Amino acid sequence: MxxxxxxxxxxxxxxxxxxxxxxxxxxxxxxxxxxxxxxxxxxxxxxxxxxxxxxxxxxxxxxxxxxxxxxxxxxxxxxxxxxxxxxxxxxxxxxxxxxxxxxxxxxxQLDWDKIKGFRETLGKNSVSSNYSYDMAPYTWELIKNFKGGTAVFTNPSSPIKCGGAPHKIMYLACDYWRKQGILDKCDVHYISGAGAIFAVKEYAATLSKVVADNNITTHFLSNTVEIDGSNKKVYYETKDASGTKVRKELAFDLLHAVPPQSxxxxxxxxxxxxxxxxxxxxxxxxxxxxxxxxxxxxxxxxxxxxxxxxxxxxxxxxxxxxxxxxxxxxxxxxxxxxxxGYSACPIPTQYGKLMLAEFDYSNTPKMTFPFDQAVPRWTMWVLKKNVLPWLYWNKILKGTA
Ligand SMILES: Cc1cc2nc3c(=O)[nH]c(=O)nc-3n(C[C@H](O)[C@H](O)[C@H](O)COP(=O)(O)OP(=O)(O)OC[C@H]3O[C@@H](n4cnc5c(N)ncnc54)[C@H](O)[C@@H]3O)c2cc1C
The missing domain is CATH 3.50.50.60 (FAD/NAD(P)-binding domain)
Structure with a gap:
Protein backbone atom coordinates (compact mmCIF):
# COMPACT_ATOMS: atom_id res chain seq x y z
CA MET A 1 0.00 0.00 0.00
CA GLN A 109 21.56 16.48 -14.75
CA LEU A 110 25.16 16.80 -15.91
CA ASP A 111 25.32 15.39 -19.45
CA TRP A 112 29.06 14.58 -19.54
CA ASP A 113 28.58 12.19 -22.46
CA LYS A 114 27.24 14.92 -24.74
CA ILE A 115 30.86 15.99 -25.20
CA LYS A 116 32.67 13.08 -26.84
CA GLY A 117 35.69 11.91 -24.88
CA PHE A 118 35.02 14.20 -21.89
CA ARG A 119 34.21 11.54 -19.30
CA GLU A 120 37.18 9.39 -20.36
CA THR A 121 39.72 12.19 -19.98
CA LEU A 122 38.26 14.01 -16.96
CA GLY A 123 40.81 14.14 -14.15
CA LYS A 124 43.76 13.41 -16.40
CA ASN A 125 45.53 14.91 -19.42
CA SER A 126 45.16 18.36 -17.78
CA VAL A 127 41.36 18.28 -18.18
CA SER A 128 39.21 19.27 -15.22
CA SER A 129 35.78 20.60 -14.27
CA ASN A 130 34.58 22.39 -11.17
CA TYR A 131 31.17 20.84 -11.82
CA SER A 132 32.25 17.73 -9.94
CA TYR A 133 33.13 17.38 -6.25
CA ASP A 134 35.90 14.93 -7.22
CA MET A 135 37.40 17.19 -9.85
CA ALA A 136 37.42 20.68 -8.28
CA PRO A 137 40.69 20.00 -6.36
CA TYR A 138 42.29 18.82 -9.64
CA THR A 139 41.43 22.20 -11.23
CA TRP A 140 43.58 23.84 -8.58
CA GLU A 141 46.42 21.36 -9.20
CA LEU A 142 46.36 22.32 -12.87
CA ILE A 143 46.21 26.08 -12.28
CA LYS A 144 48.92 25.99 -9.62
CA ASN A 145 51.32 23.93 -11.74
CA PHE A 146 50.70 25.72 -15.04
CA LYS A 147 53.89 27.19 -16.44
CA GLY A 148 52.39 28.88 -19.51
CA GLY A 149 50.89 27.69 -22.79
CA THR A 150 47.32 27.49 -24.01
CA ALA A 151 44.59 27.40 -21.35
CA VAL A 152 41.04 26.79 -22.59
CA PHE A 153 37.81 27.30 -20.63
CA THR A 154 34.48 26.13 -22.05
CA ASN A 155 30.81 26.92 -21.46
CA PRO A 156 28.09 24.78 -23.11
CA SER A 157 25.17 26.14 -25.13
CA SER A 158 22.53 24.55 -22.85
CA PRO A 159 21.27 26.36 -19.73
CA ILE A 160 23.42 25.32 -16.77
CA LYS A 161 23.49 25.76 -13.03
CA CYS A 162 25.38 28.95 -12.19
CA GLY A 163 25.95 30.40 -15.64
CA GLY A 164 28.92 32.33 -14.25
CA ALA A 165 30.93 29.33 -13.02
CA PRO A 166 32.54 28.50 -16.42
CA HIS A 167 34.21 31.93 -16.56
CA LYS A 168 34.63 32.70 -12.84
CA ILE A 169 37.43 30.15 -12.66
CA MET A 170 39.05 31.65 -15.77
CA TYR A 171 39.37 35.10 -14.16
CA LEU A 172 40.84 33.60 -10.99
CA ALA A 173 43.30 31.49 -12.99
CA CYS A 174 44.44 34.55 -14.95
CA ASP A 175 44.90 36.53 -11.74
CA TYR A 176 46.93 33.70 -10.22
CA TRP A 177 49.15 33.49 -13.30
CA ARG A 178 49.56 37.28 -13.29
CA LYS A 179 50.75 37.10 -9.68
CA GLN A 180 53.18 34.32 -10.65
CA GLY A 181 54.50 36.59 -13.41
CA ILE A 182 53.57 34.17 -16.20
CA LEU A 183 50.32 35.61 -17.60
CA ASP A 184 52.18 36.95 -20.65
CA LYS A 185 53.18 33.34 -21.41
CA CYS A 186 49.54 32.18 -21.23
CA ASP A 187 47.29 32.10 -24.27
CA VAL A 188 43.82 31.99 -22.69
CA HIS A 189 40.68 31.07 -24.67
CA TYR A 190 37.00 31.05 -23.72
CA ILE A 191 34.78 28.83 -25.90
CA SER A 192 31.16 29.65 -25.10
CA GLY A 193 27.80 28.56 -26.45
CA ALA A 194 26.39 31.92 -25.36
CA GLY A 195 26.43 35.00 -27.57
CA ALA A 196 28.02 37.32 -24.99
CA ILE A 197 30.05 37.20 -21.80
CA PHE A 198 26.96 37.93 -19.63
CA ALA A 199 23.28 38.53 -20.37
CA VAL A 200 22.88 41.69 -18.26
CA LYS A 201 24.60 44.59 -20.00
CA GLU A 202 25.57 46.50 -16.84
CA TYR A 203 27.54 43.49 -15.55
CA ALA A 204 28.75 42.45 -19.01
CA ALA A 205 30.55 45.80 -19.32
CA THR A 206 32.67 45.02 -16.23
CA LEU A 207 33.44 41.49 -17.42
CA SER A 208 34.38 42.60 -20.95
CA LYS A 209 37.04 44.79 -19.37
CA VAL A 210 38.34 41.86 -17.29
CA VAL A 211 38.46 39.73 -20.46
CA ALA A 212 40.42 42.46 -22.27
CA ASP A 213 42.79 43.08 -19.32
CA ASN A 214 43.64 39.37 -19.23
CA ASN A 215 44.05 39.21 -23.01
CA ILE A 216 41.49 36.39 -23.24
CA THR A 217 40.40 35.33 -26.73
CA THR A 218 36.64 34.70 -26.77
CA HIS A 219 34.80 32.32 -29.13
CA PHE A 220 31.08 33.00 -28.68
CA LEU A 221 28.21 30.91 -30.15
CA SER A 222 30.67 28.04 -30.14
CA ASN A 223 29.63 24.69 -28.74
CA THR A 224 32.26 22.27 -27.43
CA VAL A 225 31.58 18.80 -28.90
CA GLU A 226 34.67 16.69 -28.33
CA ILE A 227 37.75 16.48 -26.14
CA ASP A 228 40.70 14.38 -27.25
CA GLY A 229 42.59 14.21 -23.98
CA SER A 230 45.60 12.20 -25.07
CA ASN A 231 46.28 14.53 -28.02
CA LYS A 232 45.27 17.60 -25.96
CA LYS A 233 42.76 18.94 -28.42
CA VAL A 234 39.30 20.38 -27.93
CA TYR A 235 36.79 20.57 -30.79
CA TYR A 236 33.88 22.96 -31.09
CA GLU A 237 31.16 23.80 -33.60
CA THR A 238 30.37 27.30 -34.68
CA LYS A 239 29.15 29.13 -37.78
CA ASP A 240 31.34 30.86 -40.36
CA ALA A 241 30.59 34.28 -41.88
CA SER A 242 28.15 32.72 -44.37
CA GLY A 243 26.23 30.99 -41.56
CA THR A 244 27.52 27.50 -42.42
CA LYS A 245 28.24 25.20 -39.47
CA VAL A 246 31.97 24.58 -39.11
CA ARG A 247 34.00 22.37 -36.78
CA LYS A 248 37.12 23.92 -35.30
CA GLU A 249 39.88 22.69 -33.01
CA LEU A 250 42.16 24.19 -30.40
CA ALA A 251 45.22 22.54 -28.91
CA PHE A 252 45.43 23.02 -25.13
CA ASP A 253 47.85 22.61 -22.27
CA LEU A 254 45.11 23.09 -19.67
CA LEU A 255 41.37 22.63 -20.15
CA HIS A 256 38.54 23.51 -17.77
CA ALA A 257 35.32 22.24 -19.36
CA VAL A 258 31.69 22.35 -18.30
CA PRO A 259 29.21 19.62 -19.30
CA PRO A 260 25.94 20.42 -21.07
CA GLN A 261 23.01 20.08 -18.67
CA SER A 262 19.33 19.16 -18.78
CA GLY A 341 12.87 35.62 -11.68
CA TYR A 342 15.43 37.04 -9.24
CA SER A 343 18.81 35.40 -9.43
CA ALA A 344 22.33 36.33 -8.43
CA CYS A 345 25.75 35.39 -9.68
CA PRO A 346 28.75 36.26 -7.53
CA ILE A 347 31.61 36.61 -10.04
CA PRO A 348 35.14 36.92 -8.70
CA THR A 349 37.15 39.02 -11.15
CA GLN A 350 40.41 38.42 -9.26
CA TYR A 351 41.46 37.05 -5.84
CA GLY A 352 39.87 39.36 -3.26
CA LYS A 353 37.51 41.15 -5.68
CA LEU A 354 34.01 40.09 -6.65
CA MET A 355 31.09 41.51 -8.61
CA LEU A 356 27.73 40.47 -7.17
CA ALA A 357 25.45 40.41 -10.22
CA GLU A 358 21.78 40.41 -9.22
CA PHE A 359 18.95 40.57 -11.78
CA ASP A 360 15.43 39.32 -12.61
CA TYR A 361 13.52 37.70 -15.51
CA SER A 362 13.87 40.86 -17.60
CA ASN A 363 17.67 40.94 -17.05
CA THR A 364 17.24 44.18 -15.12
CA PRO A 365 19.78 44.65 -12.32
CA LYS A 366 18.23 44.16 -8.86
CA MET A 367 20.98 45.41 -6.59
CA THR A 368 20.58 44.72 -2.87
CA PHE A 369 23.34 46.97 -1.60
CA PRO A 370 23.44 50.78 -1.69
CA PHE A 371 26.44 50.87 -4.05
CA ASP A 372 27.11 50.02 -7.68
CA GLN A 373 27.43 46.23 -7.61
CA ALA A 374 28.86 46.18 -11.14
CA VAL A 375 32.10 47.35 -9.50
CA PRO A 376 34.04 44.36 -8.08
CA ARG A 377 34.72 44.72 -4.35
CA TRP A 378 36.56 43.07 -1.46
CA THR A 379 33.40 43.08 0.69
CA MET A 380 31.52 41.00 -1.90
CA TRP A 381 34.45 38.53 -2.04
CA VAL A 382 34.16 38.11 1.74
CA LEU A 383 30.41 37.61 1.33
CA LYS A 384 30.99 34.76 -1.14
CA LYS A 385 33.94 33.13 0.61
CA ASN A 386 32.90 33.41 4.25
CA VAL A 387 29.36 34.66 4.77
CA LEU A 388 27.36 32.69 2.19
CA PRO A 389 28.74 29.22 3.08
CA TRP A 390 27.90 29.87 6.74
CA LEU A 391 24.44 31.17 5.84
CA TYR A 392 23.83 28.10 3.68
CA TRP A 393 24.57 25.47 6.32
CA ASN A 394 23.18 27.41 9.29
CA LYS A 395 20.23 29.38 7.98
CA ILE A 396 19.19 28.66 4.38
CA LEU A 397 18.84 24.88 4.73
CA LYS A 398 17.12 25.43 8.08
CA GLY A 399 14.56 27.73 6.53
CA THR A 400 15.49 30.83 8.47
CA ALA A 401 17.15 32.84 5.68
C1 LIG B 1 30.60 24.87 -9.81
C2 LIG B 1 29.30 25.45 -9.33
C3 LIG B 1 29.27 26.76 -8.89
C4 LIG B 1 28.08 27.32 -8.45
N1 LIG B 1 28.11 28.60 -7.98
C5 LIG B 1 26.97 29.15 -7.48
C6 LIG B 1 27.00 30.45 -6.88
O1 LIG B 1 28.05 31.09 -6.80
N2 LIG B 1 25.85 30.97 -6.41
C7 LIG B 1 24.67 30.26 -6.47
O2 LIG B 1 23.65 30.77 -6.00
N3 LIG B 1 24.61 29.02 -7.03
C8 LIG B 1 25.74 28.46 -7.53
N4 LIG B 1 25.69 27.18 -8.05
C9 LIG B 1 24.37 26.55 -8.32
C10 LIG B 1 23.71 25.89 -7.11
O3 LIG B 1 24.60 25.00 -6.49
C11 LIG B 1 22.46 25.16 -7.60
O4 LIG B 1 21.65 26.07 -8.32
C12 LIG B 1 21.66 24.58 -6.45
O5 LIG B 1 22.42 23.64 -5.72
C13 LIG B 1 20.41 23.88 -7.00
O6 LIG B 1 19.65 23.35 -5.96
P1 LIG B 1 18.61 22.17 -6.23
O7 LIG B 1 17.98 21.87 -4.92
O8 LIG B 1 17.76 22.51 -7.39
O9 LIG B 1 19.55 20.98 -6.68
P2 LIG B 1 20.67 20.26 -5.81
O10 LIG B 1 21.13 21.12 -4.70
O11 LIG B 1 21.67 19.79 -6.80
O12 LIG B 1 19.90 19.04 -5.15
C14 LIG B 1 19.19 18.08 -5.88
C15 LIG B 1 18.97 16.89 -4.96
O13 LIG B 1 18.05 15.98 -5.59
C16 LIG B 1 18.51 14.67 -5.36
N5 LIG B 1 17.97 13.78 -6.40
C17 LIG B 1 18.45 13.57 -7.65
N6 LIG B 1 17.70 12.65 -8.28
C18 LIG B 1 16.72 12.28 -7.41
C19 LIG B 1 15.64 11.37 -7.50
N7 LIG B 1 15.44 10.62 -8.57
N8 LIG B 1 14.81 11.25 -6.43
C20 LIG B 1 15.01 11.99 -5.31
N9 LIG B 1 16.04 12.87 -5.18
C21 LIG B 1 16.87 13.01 -6.23
C22 LIG B 1 20.02 14.79 -5.40
O14 LIG B 1 20.65 13.69 -4.74
C23 LIG B 1 20.25 16.11 -4.69
O15 LIG B 1 20.43 15.96 -3.30
C24 LIG B 1 26.87 26.57 -8.47
C25 LIG B 1 26.91 25.24 -8.90
C26 LIG B 1 28.10 24.68 -9.32
C27 LIG B 1 28.13 23.23 -9.76
Missing amino acids: ARHFTVLIIGGGNAGLSAASQLLIKKPSLQIGIMEPSEKHYYQPAWTLVGAGVFDIEKTVKSEGDFIPKGAEWIRDAAATFEPEMSQVTGRSGETYTYDSLIVAPGI APDFIKNSKLADSANAFGYVEVNKHSMQHSRYPNVFACGDCTNAPCSKTGAAIRKQVPVVVQNVLAFLAKTPLTASYD
Missing part, protein backbone atom coordinates in the same frame (compact mmCIF):
# COMPACT_ATOMS: atom_id res chain seq x y z
CA ALA A 2 1.20 3.49 -0.84
CA ARG A 3 2.49 5.69 1.99
CA HIS A 4 0.74 9.06 2.15
CA PHE A 5 2.18 12.51 2.92
CA THR A 6 0.52 15.90 3.02
CA VAL A 7 3.55 17.27 1.19
CA LEU A 8 5.99 15.01 -0.63
CA ILE A 9 9.28 16.59 -1.70
CA ILE A 10 11.46 15.07 -4.42
CA GLY A 11 15.12 15.89 -3.70
CA GLY A 12 16.77 16.96 -0.46
CA GLY A 13 19.17 19.44 -2.05
CA ASN A 14 19.25 23.19 -1.65
CA ALA A 15 15.65 23.69 -2.81
CA GLY A 16 14.06 20.60 -1.25
CA LEU A 17 15.51 21.07 2.24
CA SER A 18 14.83 24.81 2.30
CA ALA A 19 11.23 24.19 1.30
CA ALA A 20 10.73 21.43 3.91
CA SER A 21 12.21 23.60 6.67
CA GLN A 22 10.16 26.66 5.77
CA LEU A 23 6.95 24.63 5.53
CA LEU A 24 7.52 23.13 8.98
CA ILE A 25 8.28 26.52 10.51
CA LYS A 26 4.97 27.81 9.18
CA LYS A 27 2.96 24.65 9.92
CA PRO A 28 4.67 22.13 12.22
CA SER A 29 1.80 19.65 11.99
CA LEU A 30 2.38 18.95 8.27
CA GLN A 31 3.32 15.41 7.34
CA ILE A 32 6.28 15.91 5.03
CA GLY A 33 8.26 13.22 3.24
CA ILE A 34 11.58 14.02 1.54
CA MET A 35 12.68 11.49 -1.08
CA GLU A 36 16.47 11.70 -1.28
CA PRO A 37 18.75 8.77 -2.13
CA SER A 38 22.05 10.49 -1.32
CA GLU A 39 23.67 10.22 2.12
CA LYS A 40 25.66 13.38 1.35
CA HIS A 41 24.70 16.99 0.80
CA TYR A 42 27.00 19.31 -1.16
CA TYR A 43 27.50 23.07 -1.07
CA GLN A 44 28.30 23.37 -4.77
CA PRO A 45 28.83 27.16 -5.03
CA ALA A 46 32.15 26.81 -3.19
CA TRP A 47 33.58 24.44 -5.84
CA THR A 48 34.74 27.48 -7.84
CA LEU A 49 36.79 28.58 -4.82
CA VAL A 50 38.11 25.02 -4.35
CA GLY A 51 39.27 25.08 -7.97
CA ALA A 52 41.02 28.36 -7.23
CA GLY A 53 42.81 26.95 -4.16
CA VAL A 54 41.09 29.09 -1.51
CA PHE A 55 38.43 26.74 -0.08
CA ASP A 56 38.69 23.30 1.50
CA ILE A 57 36.72 20.70 -0.51
CA GLU A 58 35.93 18.83 2.73
CA LYS A 59 33.95 21.85 3.91
CA THR A 60 31.59 21.55 0.93
CA VAL A 61 30.08 18.21 1.98
CA LYS A 62 28.04 17.19 5.03
CA SER A 63 25.72 14.34 5.98
CA GLU A 64 22.25 14.69 4.50
CA GLY A 65 20.76 13.30 7.70
CA ASP A 66 22.03 16.27 9.72
CA PHE A 67 19.86 18.63 7.66
CA ILE A 68 16.56 16.78 7.38
CA PRO A 69 14.35 19.08 9.46
CA LYS A 70 12.74 17.71 12.63
CA GLY A 71 9.21 16.64 11.80
CA ALA A 72 9.99 15.58 8.20
CA GLU A 73 10.58 11.97 7.21
CA TRP A 74 13.62 11.15 5.11
CA ILE A 75 12.64 8.57 2.49
CA ARG A 76 15.91 6.98 1.35
CA ASP A 77 14.60 6.22 -2.10
CA ALA A 78 14.94 7.86 -5.51
CA ALA A 79 11.84 8.93 -7.40
CA ALA A 80 11.55 6.88 -10.59
CA THR A 81 8.14 7.67 -12.10
CA PHE A 82 5.29 10.10 -11.54
CA GLU A 83 1.62 9.19 -11.72
CA PRO A 84 0.22 12.71 -11.28
CA GLU A 85 -3.40 11.78 -12.03
CA MET A 86 -3.25 9.52 -8.96
CA SER A 87 -1.10 12.02 -6.98
CA GLN A 88 1.48 9.27 -6.73
CA VAL A 89 5.24 8.82 -7.11
CA THR A 90 6.90 5.43 -7.53
CA GLY A 91 10.38 5.03 -6.13
CA ARG A 92 13.27 3.09 -7.62
CA SER A 93 12.67 0.61 -4.78
CA GLY A 94 9.22 -0.16 -6.22
CA GLU A 95 7.48 1.51 -3.24
CA THR A 96 4.71 3.99 -3.99
CA TYR A 97 4.06 7.29 -2.22
CA THR A 98 0.96 9.48 -2.47
CA TYR A 99 0.55 13.14 -1.61
CA ASP A 100 -1.87 16.04 -1.25
CA SER A 101 0.79 18.31 -2.72
CA LEU A 102 4.09 17.52 -4.42
CA ILE A 103 7.24 19.69 -4.59
CA VAL A 104 9.63 18.58 -7.32
CA ALA A 105 13.25 19.59 -6.63
CA PRO A 106 15.77 16.97 -7.87
CA GLY A 107 18.19 19.49 -9.41
CA ILE A 108 19.79 19.26 -12.82
CA ALA A 263 16.50 17.93 -16.55
CA PRO A 264 17.19 14.55 -14.91
CA ASP A 265 16.03 11.77 -17.28
CA PHE A 266 13.24 10.60 -14.97
CA ILE A 267 11.79 14.13 -15.19
CA LYS A 268 12.24 14.37 -18.98
CA ASN A 269 10.43 11.06 -19.43
CA SER A 270 7.55 12.00 -17.15
CA LYS A 271 4.21 13.74 -17.60
CA LEU A 272 5.57 16.64 -15.55
CA ALA A 273 8.03 17.67 -18.27
CA ASP A 274 7.40 20.63 -20.55
CA SER A 275 7.16 18.95 -23.96
CA ALA A 276 8.07 22.24 -25.66
CA ASN A 277 11.31 22.54 -23.68
CA ALA A 278 14.33 20.98 -25.39
CA PHE A 279 15.88 20.14 -22.03
CA GLY A 280 12.80 18.50 -20.51
CA TYR A 281 12.35 20.74 -17.47
CA VAL A 282 9.29 20.63 -15.21
CA GLU A 283 6.53 22.78 -16.65
CA VAL A 284 5.59 25.47 -14.15
CA ASN A 285 3.97 28.86 -14.14
CA LYS A 286 7.10 31.01 -13.84
CA HIS A 287 5.52 33.27 -11.19
CA SER A 288 3.54 30.88 -8.95
CA MET A 289 5.88 27.89 -9.51
CA GLN A 290 2.76 25.72 -9.73
CA HIS A 291 2.67 23.03 -12.42
CA SER A 292 0.77 24.22 -15.49
CA ARG A 293 -1.33 21.05 -15.77
CA TYR A 294 -1.33 19.43 -12.31
CA PRO A 295 -2.45 22.00 -9.72
CA ASN A 296 -1.23 20.06 -6.66
CA VAL A 297 2.30 19.88 -8.09
CA PHE A 298 4.90 22.63 -7.57
CA ALA A 299 8.60 22.76 -8.46
CA CYS A 300 11.62 24.82 -7.55
CA GLY A 301 15.37 24.89 -8.03
CA ASP A 302 17.36 23.86 -11.09
CA CYS A 303 14.74 21.41 -12.43
CA THR A 304 12.09 23.90 -13.61
CA ASN A 305 11.45 25.52 -16.97
CA ALA A 306 11.22 28.97 -15.31
CA PRO A 307 13.52 31.07 -17.52
CA CYS A 308 15.67 32.34 -14.66
CA SER A 309 19.35 31.78 -14.05
CA LYS A 310 19.69 28.45 -12.18
CA THR A 311 21.34 29.30 -8.86
CA GLY A 312 21.01 28.86 -5.13
CA ALA A 313 20.33 32.59 -5.03
CA ALA A 314 17.26 32.07 -7.23
CA ILE A 315 16.13 29.27 -4.90
CA ARG A 316 16.24 31.65 -1.92
CA LYS A 317 13.53 33.70 -3.62
CA GLN A 318 11.60 30.78 -5.15
CA VAL A 319 11.18 28.72 -1.99
CA PRO A 320 9.12 31.24 0.03
CA VAL A 321 6.82 31.56 -3.00
CA VAL A 322 6.41 27.79 -3.30
CA VAL A 323 5.87 27.42 0.44
CA GLN A 324 3.22 30.14 0.56
CA ASN A 325 1.46 28.79 -2.54
CA VAL A 326 1.53 25.15 -1.37
CA LEU A 327 -0.03 26.19 1.95
CA ALA A 328 -2.63 28.26 0.10
CA PHE A 329 -3.38 25.31 -2.17
CA LEU A 330 -3.83 22.99 0.82
CA ALA A 331 -6.08 25.57 2.48
CA LYS A 332 -8.06 25.91 -0.78
CA THR A 333 -7.38 29.66 -0.93
CA PRO A 334 -6.02 31.64 -3.94
CA LEU A 335 -2.29 31.42 -4.70
CA THR A 336 -0.97 34.94 -4.28
CA ALA A 337 2.83 34.57 -3.95
CA SER A 338 4.79 35.42 -7.08
CA TYR A 339 8.45 34.93 -8.10
CA ASP A 340 9.97 37.66 -10.28
